[in-house]
C-alpha cells in the first residue's frame with residue numbers, strides 16, 4: 001500500500017462506476033426518476049477540428065463546477081454536450097489532415113469525447129448532438145426555408161473578404177490587420193453573391 005495518488009487507477013475506477021450507475025444521465029419528465037427541482041447547464045459546443053487543449057478544459061471545468069454545485073444543492077442537472085462540426089473549421093481541419101471532412105470530424109469527435117470522459121465531467125452522454133449530422137441540420141435547413149417563405153431571405157451583391165489561400169470568404173472577425181487569422185495570407189475584397 002502507498003498513499004500516493006494514482007490518477008490512472010483511482011479516476012478510471014470511479015468513472016466506470018459513474019457510467020454504470022448512470023450518475024449524470026437525466027430522465028425525461030414523466031419517465032420516473034427523482035422529483036427534484038430541475039436545472040440546465042449548457043456551454044458553447046466545441047469545434048471538433050482537433051483535440052481538446054487546456055483552454056477547453058478551463059471552459060468546461062467552469063460548467064462542471066456549476067453542475068456539481070447545483071447537484072449538491074439537490075437539483076437534477078441536465079448537462080448535454082454537442083459538437084459545432086459543420087462548417088469552415090471542420091473543412092480546414094479536413095484539408096490539413098488530408099481526409100474527407102466526415103472522417104476527420106468523426107475521428108476528432110471520438111477523441112474529444114474520450115478526453116471529456118477521462119476528465120470525468122458530469123455530462124449526460126445520452127444527450128449529445130453534432131451539427132454535421134443530417135438529423136440536426138435538417139432543422140436549420142427547415143428554418144431557413146421558413147424564413148425564405150416569409151420573405152426574410154434575399155440575394156444581393158456585396159463586397160466580401162476573401163482569403164486566396166484558404167479559398168473561402170471570411171467574416172470580419174477572421175481578418176486581423178488585413179490578414180487571414182487562420183493562415184496569415186493577405187485578404188482580398190471581392191464582389192460576390194451573399195445571402196443575408
Ligand SMILES: [Zn+2]
Pocket residue numbers: 163164165166180181182183184185
Ligand atoms: Zn487564410
